[in-house]
Amino acid sequence: MINIDKLAREFADTVSGQSPDLACAALLIARLEHPHLNPKPSLECLDRMGVEARQQLADGGSKTQRTQFEILSRYLFRERGFTGNSTDHEDPRNSCLNQVLDRRTGIPVTLGIVFLEVAKRAGVRAAGVSFPGHFLVRLQAESSERNRLPLVIDPANSGRIMAEGDCRELLHQHLGDDSEFDLRLLEPVNAKQIIVRVLENLKRMYVRLRSFPQARNVTELLLAVKPSGAVDLRDRGLLAYHLRDFSGALRDLEAYLHITGRSRNDDVPVNRQMEHEQIWEHIKMLRRRVASLN
Incomplete structure (x- = not known):
């Protein structure tokens, strides 16, 4: 049985500060389903993929950030086979980073975390995008490029590159045809915002499943992030x-x-x-x- 008070204290310590460790925070969230989880194997898996991705970047002789981003996307989604879980979106395992790494399937935000963590280890500039209804990943552009559409991928759709029309269509799916697309919807978010999105997804899922004890535990972690x-x-x-x-x-x-x-x-x-x-x-x-x- 999980000691939620102890977990919430550890979680609060992990997410405090300006740049919390995204992988460590995600693995603490996974302890809601796996109370005795050892984070070391999952962190080592991310490290190995980071080394492999860095080697592929070196072999490709890539110079531009965009090409590096695309090589990393191919590596994770084609070679490693990470994909969105379209058959059981509300499986709690989709929100547990250890399970996403083991099963190579998950929801957009946890697949996005995999991409961001491997990118960090491989030296690729990537950022999360808290797009309405569907988490995306983008190339972290230079300041001079902020008024242009960045390179954006869908981590739950084999790393598909999202053109502006794709982003607009995705927005309409989640907010209706009257919603208007704006480049500000593709602004990068920080690690703490990503962590909150994982928790809010998990809370909604537990409530829909009427798993109220688990939903309350998730809420304890949300209050640890934003008291x-x-x-x-x-x-x-x-x-x-x-x-x-x-x-x-x-x-x-x-x-x-x-x-x-x-x-x-x-x-x-x-x-x-x-x-x-x-x-x-x-x-x-x-x-x-x-x-x-x-």
Whole structure:
């Protein structure tokens, strides 16, 4: 059984600072499914692929960053066979870096982590892109190229190069035909933002599977990354309610309303006011329940 308090403390230490180690953080997330996971074999696997990729770059005599990026993409997706798991997108193993490395399949964000970690070891300039609904990877361009479409690939689709039309189509798939593509959607994100995306994907998956204890554990890690995250505090409270931890639910939901404010001001969106009223009803019921247990 996992000691979530201990894991959350270790996770908070790992993700603190400006440049947390992406692979180490991802392997700590994997301990939610594999409590006794030894990270060493997975890190050694990334190291080996980094050495092999660097050798391929040297053999190819590549000079440009774009060519290096393309060689690395071919190495990972054609030679090593990494691919998106299109048959069981909600398999928790897709979010566990150790399983992605072993099975060579996963979801876009974890496949993107593999690409970024091997790129770092091979000396290739790559960055993650938190595109709406689908994580992408791009060449880390020079500042003079920021107003042009960068080289972007889809890590879950055999490293397919994404033209602007492909990006626009992908955006419409996730946000609807009225959504407008903008180059700012392809801005690079940092390691902490990638870690949060992995956790948010995993939380949604567990909730859909009604695996509420696991979803609450994920929320503990999200709060370790961003302790003031009001939405995660609310979600932890609602998950505690589902798990009949009424004291924990009351504590978190009261804190959520305190942070976000129960206001009837016209400046507060109607949906936020309605949500606050629903949370307030939960709190009143929880207070009665907790009082009856004392």
